[in-house]
Amino acid sequence: ETGVTQTPRHLVMGMTNKKSLKCEQHLGHNAMYWYKQSAKKPLELMFVYSLEERVENNSVPSRFSPECPNSSHLFLHLHTLQPEDSALYLCASSQGPGLMNTEAFFGQGTRLTVV
Amino acid sequence: AQTVTQSQPEMSVQEAETVTLSCTYDTSESDYYLFWYKQPPSRQMILVIRQEAYKQQNATENRFSVNFQKAAKSFSLKISDSQLGDAAMYFCACSDNTDKLIFGTGTRLQVFP
Numbered sequence: 001e002t003g004v005t006q007t008p009r010h011l012v013m014g015m016t017n018k019k020s021l022k023c024e025q026h027l028g029h030n031a032m033y034w035y036k037q038s039a040k041k042p043l044e045l046m047f048v049y050s051l052e053e054r055v056e057n058n059s060v061p062s063r064f065s066p067e068c069p070n071s072s073h074l075f076l077h078l079h080t081l082q083p084e085d086s087a088l089y090l091c092a093s094s095q096g097p098g099l100m101n102t103e104a105f106f107g108q109g110t111r112l113t114v115v
Numbered sequence: 116a117q118t119v120t121q122s123q124p125e126m127s128v129q130e131a132e133t134v135t136l137s138c139t140y141d142t143s144e145s146d147y148y149l150f151w152y153k154q155p156p157s158r159q160m161i162l163v164i165r166q167e168a169y170k171q172q173n174a175t176e177n178r179f180s181v182n183f184q185k186a187a188k189s190f191s192l193k194i195s196d197s198q199l200g201d202a203a204m205y206f207c208a209c210s211d212n213t214d215k216l217i218f219g220t221g222t223r224l225q226v227f228p
Contacts, residue, residue, distance in 0.1 A: 002159060002161070033216070035218075040124070040220060041220060042119065042217075042218050042219055042220045042221075043206065043218035045215055045216070045217065048215060056215060088158065090158075090160065092160070092216075094216075103150075103162045103165070104160075104162070104216050106152075106159055106160035106161075107159070108157065108158050108159045109158045109159075
């Protein structure tokens with residue numbers, strides 16, 4: 001148990017659905033991240049929040065919408081997804097900001113399938 | 116922009132033997148950190164070892180050690196006395212002072228008894 005919890009663990013959604021992924025950390029960290037993990041591809045950094053402000057958005061399609069209401073919670077709102085969006089979505093947190101030597105703690109991920 | 120390359124999609128090793136996983140990276144920053152993460156079937160990524168770029172001494176953590184070649188931008192992971200529990204995906208990663216942790220494509224390690 002790393003202290004980062006993601007829910008749900010598995011999600012199947014239709015292309016017209018709206019759903020949200022949730023991430024929660026109780027480590028007192030100030031930076032939180034969303035990564036997308038697809039087969040045979042590097043983990044793709046999607047969003048970075050540092051002190052609850054978005055500091056990075058790596059050209060992610062607008063059908064993915066992050067929300068960070070406080071330093072302990074991070075959401076990823078999903079709408080009108082495509083089948084190619086099916087992947088493992090990982091949340092991570094670290095002490096941040098700018099502390100590049102600190103360890104990132106990961107959740108167990110949400111396995112998303114878009115049908 | 117940083118990039119991390121892992122050229123070995125799969126590796127295998129016999130129990131108690133030694134295996135080396137390769138990683139090369141590219142960054143324009145002079146100050147950065149390098150990491151190896153392990154992702155077992157449970158999917159939870161766990162830090163294995165980290166290396167500070169300004170330190171010439173290679174990091175070691177018990178059976179895990181790195182061979183850091185800064186000029187060549189190479190950062191390999193050596194696992195000694197391999198155990199069945201070492202079987203997992205291993206990801207090399209690089210971070211700089213912009214809060215971004217960039218990963219490679221991973222190497223799947225199989226350990227045979």
